[in-house]
Amino acid sequence: MNSDLITSLYVFVLAGFIGFEVIRRVSPLLHTPLMSLTNALDAIAVVGAIVLAGEQKSKLATVLGTLAVIAATSNVVGGFLITDRMLKMFKASKPKKP
Amino acid sequence: MNQPFATQHLIEVAYLVATVLFILSLKWLSAPTTARRGVWAGELGMLLAIAGTLLHHGIVDYKWIAIALVLGSIIGVPLGMVHMTAVPQRTALSHAFGAFCVTLVGTAEFYLRTPDVPPFMMAVLAMEVILGSLTFTGSLMAAGKLQEVLPQRPITYMGQNIVNLSLLAIAVGIAVYLVLHPGARRLFPLVIGIPLVFGVMMIIPIGGADMPTVISLLNSYAGLSAAAMGFVLDSKLLIIAGALDGSSGFILSVIMSKAMNRSFTNVLFGAFGQVQTSATAAHEARTVRSATAEEAATILAAAASVVFVPGYGMAVAQAQHKVRELYDALTRRGVDVKFGIHPVAGRMPGHMNVLLAEADIPYDRLLDMDAINPDFPQTDVALIIGANDVTNPAARTDPSSPIYGMPILDVDKARTVMVIKRSMSPGFAGIDNRLYYLDKTLMLFGDARGFVGEIVKGVAGGGR
Secondary structure, eight states: OOHHHHHHHHHHHHHHHHHHHHHHTSOGGGHHHHHHHHHHHHGGGHHHHHHHHHHOSOHHHHHHHHHHHHHHHHHHHHHHHHHHHHHHHOOOOOOOOO | OOSOHHHHHHHHHHHHHHHHHHHHHHHHTTSTTTHHHHHHHHHHHHHHHHHHHHTOTTOOOOHHHHHHHHHHHHHHHHHHSOOGGGHHHHHHHHHHHHHHHHHHHHHHHHHHHTTSOOHHHHHHHHHHHHHHHHHHHHHHHHHHHHTTSSOOSOOOOTTHHHHHHHHHHHHHHHHHHHHHOTTOGGGHHHHHHHHHHHHHHHHTTOOGGGHHHHHHHHHHHHHHHHHHHHHHHTOHHHHHHHHHHHHHHHHHHHHHHHHTTOOHHHHHHSOGGGSOSSTTGGGTTOOOOBOOHHHHHHHHHHOSEEEEEEOHHHHHTTOHHHHHHHHHHHHHTTOEEEEEEOTTSSSSTTHHHHHHHHTTOOGGGEEEHHHHGGGGGGOSEEEEESOOGGGOTHHHHOTTSTTTTOOOOOGGGSSEEEEEESSSOOOTTOOOOGGGGSTTEEEEESOHHHHHHHHHHHHHHSOO
């Protein structure tokens, strides 16, 4: 195990803690948007797929990379879109009339 | 190193800013007032990260990238525009897409890198591919069940758990062999294929009521597989995004299984629908009181405080807009109306809140179980629309009940209970609900949408 991997492990563990603390505070009201938003963020895997599709190291890698970009991009676009559509609907009560 | 030093740094800075934006995005999601800002932060972060990646020195050809980005967007837009009742299956489908992406990248990396892969790297790569492929088929199955393309009822057979666990064990065994002998490339298809089968088998015994837990668990797997991909590609951004997604899914799974008083293993390995087959027979002789829509309207209009308890049945009947009309009619008469929402109401975490928000019910009227339960003793009427097991007092009082110990909404403590229900048939889990036989309970037999509509008419026409 080289030091890069060790650093990566530290990053993973710390990010897990941040995720735990941040997400614990999300109101149960918003658990569905939470899941669709994390899904969109998780589609950041697209960056790995883009490099793979563009490097042209082998035919297989290019084909798989291209398919992976398609899948991840649809998650990015669809995920953000639906999260925003849901959140737009959450409105507070209008102030009570006397 | 033929890339200009500055570009390399620019990419790294873009990733760093994207990471910060992602964390802020989730932080802002904590409250409805700031949540939309969270989406914008996420979008900006994503844009920065993709733009940065396009500068990567290794990229020699942009043709396929461009085509894929366009195609992905074309598929993504309809997936973002689905109806709110279809959000659970959409979510399951997007878990499948995410896992598909991760599995493909992992596969490509395997064939590019072998045989010179250090053991730790190979272990992570194998984990990426195993988690990715089982999440892929598992999520497709979940989406199929939610969309009702596949039967929702759990399918079980003798020795199911043994079969499933052995499948997984074989896949892990082959992965371990590959870690020790990275040159054995012929075995790699098995490391994908077996988990693909396992994903299907894993979801076969799971019924509709367990979907909230299962979707959360699949969410967690999708996140972890992306994090593993981050290790393989040495991308901190990916590791962090995967860890955030993984912990989010994990937290939601814990909340969901607590709300059903079950452990993960129990959800995954103990099909719920099979638990009891003869529970209904014992209570045939008991009587229930029923009421008409007019009577219900009179009682509701005379109440000072009312709590609506919506369940998945409300969503199935598409009754949320009628429920909103009733909410309006009662609120106009000065009745205090709140909604009590059980964590597992609906088919995914928080689903019920989205459906009610879509029907324009203000979110400060939507209370979760812990917030609403202390209010029930002071509540005049609890009106249950399409919920069943989450209101069954047997969960508190009867140790022999299969749902004993499950946290429930204490509707039986309200002064009057009204239940809109199609018939006396037991709920999804096949458990008889003794709430229906209480003296204070009125059964309102009928279709949720039609019946609520009738009540609205009664309340509106019932004098000033």
